[in-house]
């Protein structure tokens with residue numbers, strides 16, 4: 223099984239794609255203390271399988287509540303409290319066992335504990351495997367918005383095992399696939415074609431161990447790694463990972479984060495971004511239809527009706543990525559390329575939004 227090596231200006235670390243859960247020999251070794259952080263659901267399913275694999279001087283467990291609503295400073299306090307109570311020192315390690323919510327919080331908590339200790343990520347959702355666990359962006363939400371408090375802190379290692387996905391609700395699994403489509407559509411037409419060819423649930427093994435996903439997970443991580451290597455702090459090309467997201471964030475906002483999972487909103491956002499690409503003449507109708515139909519086949523059929531074009535338009539400016547009131551859109555150029563565009567007029571945008579009314 224492959225190991226990818228991520229190299230950023232601040233760190234180099236392996237992403238080990240392997241059978242951590244079922245390989246008897248797989249171990250995580252650390253000479254000092256370890257604090258493993260998880261939530262009740264994931265701990266119930268996997269703690270008994272992971273704990274025996276950790277070889278450390280002492281291992282402690284911190285269970286935090288499940289859900290995006292708990293991705294807050296309060297839970298960070300809880301993790302820090304646990305770390306202090308067990309007297310973790312600067313040589314100690316934290317381990318994140320869970321989805322993107324857990325990995326974002328453990329990255330953050332370990333990044334500020336005694337000015338920063340190491341952490342390892344064991345992502346258990348597809349979204350966390352292909353996106354959240356790699357790249358070092360971590361943080362929490364507050365009343366003003368999502369991910370507004372945080373830092374860049376790269377993990378010491380990431381362990382990916384698709385076997386975790388066998389217990390993931392199918393809806394969560396499909397939502398994760400939106401991020402895979404996102405990177406392939408912008409960066410790799412070959413991988414996009416291969417996913418098209420194998421997009422039935424049966425080919426991908428979505429009904430069982432999801433083993434058919436391994437090559438796609440690997441390719442998605444490779445792409446993210448290349449992007450992060452070039453632009454760790456998102457001053458340029460890393461923004462391309464936001465394809466579909468400018469629209470998705472508005473949809474999530476207008477539906478109070480209740481109607482769609484993030485990946486589902488991204489699926490809709492990709493369709494909207496493609497409509498804009500067509501309007502700007504950088505994507506053909508045929509290419510746009512290919513992406514639509516791939517999303518459909520992967521089970522991302524959700525639709526959103528724009529009730530009030532003006533209201534939707536205003537919401538773009540709430541996004542933390544809009545600077546000085548300028549909107550910047552990441553758009554796929556055909557399939558396999560992208561453009562960052564900050565020259566889109568209000569008229570062009572409203573015309574596109576009108577198509578989703």
Ligand SMILES: NC(=O)c1ccc[n+]([C@@H]2O[C@H](COP(=O)([O-])OP(=O)(O)OC[C@H]3O[C@@H](n4cnc5c(N)ncnc54)[C@H](O)[C@@H]3O)[C@@H](O)[C@H]2O)c1
Nearest residue numbers: 263288321322323324346347349350353354359386389390
């Ligand atoms: N740091 C980044 O670069 C980055 C990138 C993308 C997303 N994110 C963040 O990731 C978060 C979303 O992550 P997510 O989609 O993984 O959600 P999540 O962590 O909330 O997990 C979704 C649900 O699945 C459960 N779960 C996790 N693994 C399971 C398993 N193997 N079996 C059964 N249930 C399981 C969780 O307990 C949770 O209820 C958001 O907060 C987002 O901001 C961060």
Ligand SMILES: [Zn+2]
Nearest residue numbers: 401467484488
């Ligand atoms: Zn996303």
